[in-house]
Each structure stands twice: as structure tokens, then as C-alpha cells.
Amino acid sequence: MxxxxxxxxxxxxxxxxxxxxxxxxxxxxxxxxxxxQISQHAHSEVVGMQPEGNYxxxxxxxxxxxxxxxxxxxxxxxxxxxxxxxxxxxITRDELLEQLHGGKAKxxxxxxxxxxxxxxIGAVGWLVDGAAIVNQxxxxxxxxxxxxxxxxxxxxxxxxxxxxxxxxxxxxAKGTPEQKxxxxxxxxxxxxxxxxxxxxxxADSPRSGNALKWKIKRETNDELRQKFIDxxxxxxxxxxxxxxxxxxxxxxxxxxxxxxxxxxxxxxxxVKGNGPCNNQRLTHHKRAHDEGAWVREAAxxxxxxxxxxxxxx
Amino acid sequence: xxxxxxxxxxCLRLGDDAxxxxxxxxxxxxxxxxxxxxxxxxxxxLDLFGQTRIIYTYAAELEGKGRSEDDLAYLRPEHEFQCxxxxxxxxxxxGNTMARxxxxxxxxxxLFKELSKSPDESLAAFAAKSLxxxxxxxxxxxxxxxxLGDGTEExxxxxxxxxxxxxxxxxxxxxxxxxxxxxxxxxxxxxxxTIADDFYASVNEVIERATLGTPAGGWKATGGRxxxxxEYLGHILSVFQSLPRAYPDAKW
Ligand SMILES: [Fe+2]
Ligand SMILES: [Fe+2]
Numbered sequence: 390m391x392x393x394x395x396x397x398x399x400x401x402x403x404x405x406x407x408x409x410x411x412x413x414x415x416x417x418x419x420x421x422x423x424x425x426q427i428s429q430h431a432h433s434e435v436v437g438m439q440p441e442g443n444y445x446x447x448x449x450x451x452x453x454x455x456x457x458x459x460x461x462x463x464x465x466x467x468x469x470x471x472x473x474x475x476x477x478x479x480i481t482r483d484e485l486l487e488q489l490h491g492g493k494a495k496x497x498x499x500x501x502x503x504x505x506x507x508x509x510i511g512a513v514g515w516l517v518d519g520a521a522i523v524n525q526x527x528x529x530x531x532x533x534x535x536x537x538x539x540x541x542x543x544x545x546x547x548x549x550x551x552x553x554x555x556x557x558x559x560x561x562a563k564g565t566p567e568q569k570x571x572x573x574x575x576x577x578x579x580x581x582x583x584x585x586x587x588x589x590x591x592a593d594s595p596r597s598g599n600a601l602k603w604k605i606k607r608e609t610n611d612e613l614r615q616k617f618i619d620x621x622x623x624x625x626x627x628x629x630x631x632x633x634x635x636x637x638x639x640x641x642x643x644x645x646x647x648x649x650x651x652x653x654x655x656x657x658x659x660v661k662g663n664g665p666c667n668n669q670r671l672t673h674h675k676r677a678h679d680e681g682a683w684v685r686e687a688a689x690x691x692x693x694x695x696x697x698x699x700x701x702x
Numbered sequence: 703x704x705x706x707x708x709x710x711x712x713c714l715r716l717g718d719d720a721x722x723x724x725x726x727x728x729x730x731x732x733x734x735x736x737x738x739x740x741x742x743x744x745x746x747x748l749d750l751f752g753q754t755r756i757i758y759t760y761a762a763e764l765e766g767k768g769r770s771e772d773d774l775a776y777l778r779p780e781h782e783f784q785c786x787x788x789x790x791x792x793x794x795x796x797g798n799t800m801a802r803x804x805x806x807x808x809x810x811x812x813l814f815k816e817l818s819k820s821p822d823e824s825l826a827a828f829a830a831k832s833l834x835x836x837x838x839x840x841x842x843x844x845x846x847x848x849x850l851g852d853g854t855e856e857x858x859x860x861x862x863x864x865x866x867x868x869x870x871x872x873x874x875x876x877x878x879x880x881x882x883x884x885x886x887x888x889x890x891x892x893x894x895x896t897i898a899d900d901f902y903a904s905v906n907e908v909i910e911r912a913t914l915g916t917p918a919g920g921w922k923a924t925g926g927r928x929x930x931x932x933e934y935l936g937h938i939l940s941v942f943q944s945l946p947r948a949y950p951d952a953k954w
Contacts, residue, residue, distance in 0.1 A: 438732040684735035
């Protein structure tokens with residue numbers, strides 16, 4: 390079969406809503422797009438452990454500590470799961486990490502913002518996991534089988550995280566004046582970066598064309614962002630916190646909230662590496678990786694010796 | 703000393719060991735040599751905090767003064783903690799962490815086996831649950847000691863050094879004072895002397911498989927059970943307790 394026919398069959402399969410599996414033929418660009426997207430997703434889960442881990446040792450109750458530890462453990466598990474999904478596309482985890490360390494692979498910019506008070510842990514769960522869910526629910530229907538199945542599994546845990554984060558925010562919002570101030574401060578700092586998680590406006594999103602045609606993406610950035618805004622604004626109202634957007638208002642006609650313009654200069658600045666924690670996060674990840682090199686080498690050497698022993702025996 | 707008071711103190715020691723050990727492991731989040739180990743460390747930490755909550759709750763119940771698990775964790779000063787100095791020691795490199803974890807888990811594996819037979823039902827149930835978790839922690843740490851010992855030249859000397867360094871801290875786990883004597887007399891707990899052989903046998907078996915040398919004796923750390931700690935504990939608590947101490951009126 391020549392490539393044109395293959396491409397036609399591939400597109401037909403996608404149009405029939407059948408999943409593409411690792412052994413199936415796929416266009417090189419489809420493979421590349423998926424590797425980029427899945428690895429970015431995996432790296433986000435892993436780098437995201439840093440801002441949340443920042444408060445593990447200071448969690449204000451044993452229950453809160455256990456909940457946070459369990460959440461971070463889930464995120465690490467998501468990372469592992471997604472690295473495996475990426476590996477089905479013919480790339481190794483080592484290569485993926487090299488791309489991360491070399492700055493070639495990205496992770497979600499939200500994790501380049503610091504966590505500065507305990508309410509940030511609530512806000513991360515509520516807003517960041519909340520935004521991730523909107524995206525990931527949509528991705529459950531993505532055309533690549535291993536990615537789609539990964540999303541189904543991950544989504545269940547993410548909605549748990551979102552609820553737990555919201556619970557922290559709600560408790561703090563009805564707590565002492567200091568706690569309420571912390572909650573509002575966290576929302577003020579993390580609201581806009583959360584909206585940025587959905588990426589540029591559709592009109593400025595160069596790669597969306599193929600991704601939508603191949604059903605890697607099922608909804609556009611702006612559609613997803615709007616869904617997130619609509620569900621979150623009401624949640625903020627319920628617990629008495631104010632979304633830091635003076636232009637936010639309900640639009641009867643569209644049935645959606647209108648909102649103010651995102652600071653795109655900040656967005657592109659952080660993507661380029663100039664956010665408050667870009668350097669810190671990447672340096673941390675590299676350091677941990679480098680410091681662990683002797684451990685990985687030892688494990689490999691040991692495994693090799695065991696293999697040789699079993700051959701002799 | 704009343705039996706009840708002895709039991710309260712004993713439970714606090716179990717809880718303090720679990721909490722401070724759990725804290726040390728929680729510091730390692732996002733610092734593992736591989737992602738799988740990040741998950742393992744978090745998991746062990748999670749188990750230890752789970753154990754902490756159960757045994758603190760029981761201690762508070764026995765005490766009957768209306769204190770909660772969080773009061774015990776967050777509002778006691780340094781000298782009221784009775785954890786073994788072993789648990790306070792810094793994580794160091796991965797080999798230091800694993801050597802420390804092996805000693806801790808092997809000891810508690812054998813202890814929990816005995817405590818799960820205690821006539822005190824709450825203590826026995828706690829020990830039985832913790833035994834399952836500790837069995838996994840022990841295997842995990844022991845396998846890593848073997849891998850590092852029989853891995854590369856570098857990993858061998860690193861884990862040997864780590865073992866030698868931490869060895870001074872294992873004696874304290876076997877110490878007995880009036881709290882232990884009382885509970886041994888009443889048949890509520892087992893004398894740690896009866897698990898010493900098993901402990902050394904388990905550790906030696908790992909050391910042998912790891913092709914390592916037996917760590918030498920020398921200095922023996924002590925003091926934790928009477929509230930005299932290493933300098934590290936104060937720093938741990940200043941971080942651990944910071945929020946409830948800064949905002950005493952807040953509920954979290
Ligand atoms: Fe996740
Ligand atoms: Fe999550």
C-alpha cells in the first residue's frame with residue numbers, strides 16, 4: 390500500500406471512531422504530535438510534584454498530610470502511566486527525560502508558579518486539577534488507544550483531587566480572617582495561570598488543525614477554557630471567594646460567562662522559560678536525576694549480574 | 703508506674719517513631735533516583751503517617767484528656783517526643799535512606815509480629831495492620847541494600863559507608879526502661895531481647911546477599927526515649943508544626 394492509501398485508511402478509521410493502536414500504521418506527524426503531547430503531559434504530572442511537595446512537610450494536620458501525600462503519589466503514578474503510553478510510540482523514557490532537561494520538551498506552565506501558602510495546595514487541587522480534568526475528560530475520546538485508556542483511568546483520580554482541593558479552599562474561606570485572606574490570595578495568584586493552562590486562543594494555535602482532524606484533540610482550547618470558567622465561577626461564589634477578573638459576567642444570550650483578556654505576554658514569557666520558577670523546577674528535576682545516576686547504574690549492574698548467574702545455573 | 707500510663711507512653715513512642723520516620727521520607731518527594739522510587743518513598747511515608755494516626759488516637763483515648771491526634775503531633779514540644787534518634791537522621795543519599803529504612807523496618811517487622819499477639823486488642827490490631835505494611839517496607843529496603851551492595855564499585859562503598867554510619871543508631875531500638883518493664887511484666891508487650899536474634903539474623907542475611915561487611919560497633923546513640931534528641935528533631939518540628947503554631951485559632 391502506498392502512503393496515500395494508508396493515510397486514507399487511517400483517516401477513515403479515525404472517522405469511524407476506532408482507536409489507533411501502537412502496531413497500526415500512522416503518519417509520522419501523528420506519531421510526533423502524540424509523543425510531544427503525551428510527554429508534555431507526563432512531564433507535567435512529574436514536575437507538578439514539586440510545588441505540591443513544597444507543602445508536604447508543613448501540612449497543618451495529619452489528615453491533610455495523608456491526603457496530600459496520596460495525591461502526589463497519584464500524580465507520580467500518572468506520570469509513570471503516561472511515560473509508558475509515550476513509549477508505545479517508539480521512544481524511551483530516557484530520551485523523554487533528555488528532551489525535558491534539554492528544554493526541548495515542555496511541561497504545563499502552571500507549575501512554574503510558586504506555592505506560597507497552604508491555601509495554594511487547595512487552589513492547585515481545585516483549579517489546576519480542575520482545569521486538567523476538563524482537558525482530560527475530553528481526551529478520554531482521543532484517537533490513540535493507549536492515551537485514551539490512560540485518560541479514563543487518570544480522570545477518576547483527578548476528580549478526587551479536585552474535590553479535595555476545593556474542600557481545603559472551602560474550609561479556609563470559612564475559617565479565621567487570616568485563613569480567608571490566604572484562600573483569596575491563592576485564588577488571586579492562580580486564577581489567571583489556570584486559564585492559561587488551556588493554551589493560546591484558537592486563532593493563535595498553530596497545531597490545532599491536524600490535531601482536531603486526527604481527533605487527538607476533541608475540543609478547541611477556547612471551548613475547553615470556557616467550560617472550565619463556567620463551572621468554576623459558581624464554585625467560587627458558593628464559598629464566598631472572588632474571582633480576580635472585573636470583566637467577568639454572566640451572558641444570558643450565550644449561556645456562558647464572559648471574561649477579561651488573559652495577559653498573553655505573561656503566558657508566552659513563562660512558556661519561553663522566564664516564569665518565576667522555570668529555572669528552579671528544571672534545576673531541581675535535573676539535580677534529582679543526576680544524583681540518582683549511581684543508583685540506576687547499580688540497579689542495572691545488579692540486574693546484569695543476576696541474569697548472568699541465571700544463565701550459568 | 704500505672705499500667706495505663708506505661709501503655710500511653712509506649713504508644714506515643716510507636717507513634718513518634720512512625721511520624722518522624724514518615725516525615726523524613728516525605729521530604730524526599732520529587733527527589734528520587736527514578737520515578738518508581740518517588741512513588742515507593744511516598745507510599746511508605748503514607749503508611750507511616752497512617753500508623754501514626756491510629757496509635758496517637760489510641761494514646762489520646764487512653765489518656766482521656768480530650769487531646770486529638772493533631773494535638774499530639776503538632777503541639778508537643780521537642781523534649782516530649784520520644785522517637786528513637788535513628789528516625790531523625792537526615793536522608794543523605796539514597797544509600798543512607800535505604801540503610802536507615804532497612805534497620806527501622808526489620809526491627810519493626812519483628813516487633814509487630816510479637817505485638818500482634820498482645821492481649822491489648824487495640825495494640826494487637828494496630829500491630830497486625832502495621833505488620834503487613836512493614837513487611838513491604840522491609841522487602842523494599844532490603845532489596846535495595848542488596849542491589850547497591852552487589853551493584854557497582856561506587857554503590858558498594860556508598861552503601862557500606864551508609865550502613866556503618868547508621869549502625870550506631872540501632873541499639874536504641876532495643877532499649878528498655880520502666881515503661882517497657884511494666885508492660886513486659888503485665889504481658890502486654892514482648893521483651894525486645896527476644897527479637898534481637900531475629901533482627902540480627904535478618905540484617906546479616908541481607909548483608910551477606912549484598913556482599914557487604916558487617917558494620918563495626920563503637921558509639922551507641924541513645925536518649926530519644928527520654929526526650930533527649932539529636933539536633934535534627936528541633937528543625938523537623940519547627941517545619942512540621944509551623945502552621946498550627948502560627949495560627950492557633952485556625953482549623954484546617
Ligand atoms: Fe495527575
Ligand atoms: Fe491530580
